[in-house]
Amino acid sequence: LQMYSSLYEKSGFVFPMQVPYLCSKRDPGRLTPFSDCTIQAPCLLIMGTKDYYLKFPGVEYYVNSEMLKSAVPNIEIKFFPEGSHFVQEQFPEEVNKLLLGFLNHHL
Secondary structure, eight states, X not given: XXXXXXXXXXXXXXXXXXXXXXXXXXXXXXXXXXXXXXXXXXEEEEEETTOGGGXXXXXXXXXXXXXXXXXXXXXXXXEETTOOSOHHHHSHHHHHHHHHHHHHHHO
């Protein structure tokens, strides 16, 4: 744990973790730092339905509604019913298959 924490301290890990919170403080009605722009690139979001992030106020609605697609119109969302926040560790083969399929389709 000490090794990981020292690596994060050196890499500037604190700032990426604060970005969503900094943006939400700027405008509490906004749930994402992408609220002021549209991302046109194809995107793939892979999440577990048991991800604790979905329990943050408004996040599950945002992800499952058209609100996210209005900011990222070319997004594909894949849920793992038993997945948590770390689906890549829980289901590595399935996640790799999704990633490779997505990349092959868009490259």
